[in-house]
Amino acid sequence: MSDSVHASTVLSSTNANLSNASLDKAIVYLEEHADASKDGADEVDLALLVRKIDRHIVPIALVAYTLQFLDKLDLNYAAVMGLNQELKMKGNDFNNAASAMYIANLIAELPTGYIVQKVRPGKWLGINIIFWGVVTAATAAVKTYHGLIATRVMIGILEAATAPCLMLITSMWYTKSEAILRFAIWYCGLGIAQMLGGLISWGFQQVTREALSGWRIMFLVLGCVTATAGVWALLCMPDSPMDVSWLTEAEKRAAIQRVRVNQTGIKNTHYKWKQLRELVVDPQIWLLTFLIVVTSLTSGVISFYSTTLIHNFGFSALRSSLLNMPSGAVSLLSCLATAYLGHKYDNRALCMTVFCCLAAMGSALMSFLPASQRAGLLAGIYLVNMQTVTLFLVFCLTTANVAGHTKRVAANALINGAFSLGNIIGPQLFQAKDAPRYIPAKIVLLVTQIATAVIAAALRVYYGYQNRLRDERERKEREAGEGKEVVVNIEWLNLTDRENKTFRYKY
Template identity: 50%
Template sequence: MEASTMDEKKMSVPGDETTSIDGRSAHSPVEGSIESRDLDKAYLYLNHQSEAAETVDLKTLRRKIDWWIVPIMFACYTLQFIDKVVINYAAVMGITKDLGLVGNNFSNVASAFFIAYLIAEVPNGYFLQKVPVAKWLAANVFLWGVATACTAAAFNYHSLLVARIFLGIFEASIAPCLMLISSQWYTKSEQAPRFSLWYCGLGVGQIIGGIVSFGFQHVEHSSLKGWQLMFIVLGVITSLVGVATYFILPDTPMKAKFLTEAEKVALLKHVSVNQTGIENHHFKLTHILEVLMDVQIWLMVILTVL
């Protein structure tokens, strides 16, 4: 199959012959050595398409996908940053005094989040292979919203520690999910600009977090502290975004209700140049070995740690 780019004005979607992800005709037999569970779902989808010939404007298609996918990813990433650092705003608002934190208690609470975050990344890789990535993201966004809201109920060091551990576990899914979703909808050359868009949530989160903290410092309530109200409100907002993610974000391009069948075929053929597939739930231990043997992965680890 001849690779195409989003910069092209038009892309023809043939109806009498469907080209598979690896460039073979959809009507060509699959080699006997390949098990059905090893086949990518996008390949199987294209293999059963019989759409009439149409011409799809890739520029329009890209804009349509951007407006549907990128905003929800941006919202999720912004909220994960705010919910992660809101504990620092709470410290200014008196949480350390109200919960009787002493010595290294607050530092331990902050460290517990990242330790849980790191450990949870391991099973995340397995679950992302087994369940739809959009649903996994939605579930974790909802749950870390619950963990954020529950932080308002913390009454001592240990209860605060537990809340932060659960927050770290659920937030660990955000980066892998967003990168995997981006790879489903965009070619490698198109992914970097989209990464930068949802990654802007870090900066926006800092701005919003400071404003939110300032606002709740001036809120008076008869039974709740300002920091407690802040955790509750942010937690509820995050959980609502998680619910919205569940209904808005499609599991795969093949299940996108906002795309026509011709647009789905055009998109799948377009992103096939990634040679990474779209969806396959067969987990292989060899995948782990490939990651551990990849020099680029270890370089990324070193750069991230430093």
């Protein structure tokens, strides 16, 4: 039976004025496999099903995100391993190389939002990981600053698909309450990358061969590992619950039905321009965007300058790499703690506010402690890493609170573009003339971390206000006997969060 026939079947019980293209692929699948309900779909053990889904998605997502941050941090570590000297970099050349990747990433996010809606996200993710691994390995061969810029630009383009694909895939398979833990787990890749990166850098600094520098071997090895992981993702990362071979028909139906409570759908390849227009005027989108821009200024420090800052505290290059490892532990533990608190108390925005204030304390220590207080300066570096939780919590809020498939994938791309914008600006704060302490940059970070806490609090107020308005409207309609008939299968009609008045925001 064709999609249009199924569309008419569903629409006959909902709203005949809705377009067939509005239907989510999930409801079409359920209609096509209606007879599968007889094979025990209602008897599927949902706890076992979730664990089965976790085994196929979470490890790949964690590895992909770990490698993405390793491929950012490798430039950070290479800077103290002789890269600047070998490539004869001077002045702000290192800053420009760091920003070049994110400029390319920002530009690439524009078409990524469209592409991810049209293609299979698991396959697109795998292909991009393979190619960025190849380019990372090729970085071992660069001889000049311009060659380094070229490889960073290519990596920026190829990494643009990672977060949007993972955000989309996570929202397809998990309920809103489940998603926060899964986001936290794959975002722990940042902390793991920081800890592994320190060990990797320390190990490759032991290489003293004149023919091939330690930092070159590091890029070569990391590139090969990344390309191998890309093959794994290409073959094993699921595209949607409707397409996998490792679920029975009953389990597929159960996997689809359990996420209908999200009211954000699973898959719809029809591009709706009116959803883009709504995106532009939606206050939550701009609050989330500003939040990401200001918080990702700190991410630039973590990705590109943390090892250099520690080195400038007076530690050797070898010790600087090892002393940066606790930063990863702070990032990892902060993510897990936030996931627990956010899930238990159902208040993601409050968690952001608290952790941003702790990160601001770190920036204050780095800014105002004298150079002789190395322990306090290190504590500042470690505390700053607490702000990383803001990034994955914004991912959670975006996937939970933006409905309508076109609006959602565009929002994912916009949020990741905002992340790139912040990371373009971040490295430029560290001007060569301010070395070795970079006090102006640290003070800017302190201000932006306080601003992040304020914006997070504003977002909490906005979501609470919107939910109260909708609850009040429903109450008045019910008391007046004017309540509208509930539309059947409304969660599969590709409505936006503003069109669907039964939608409630998570905060």
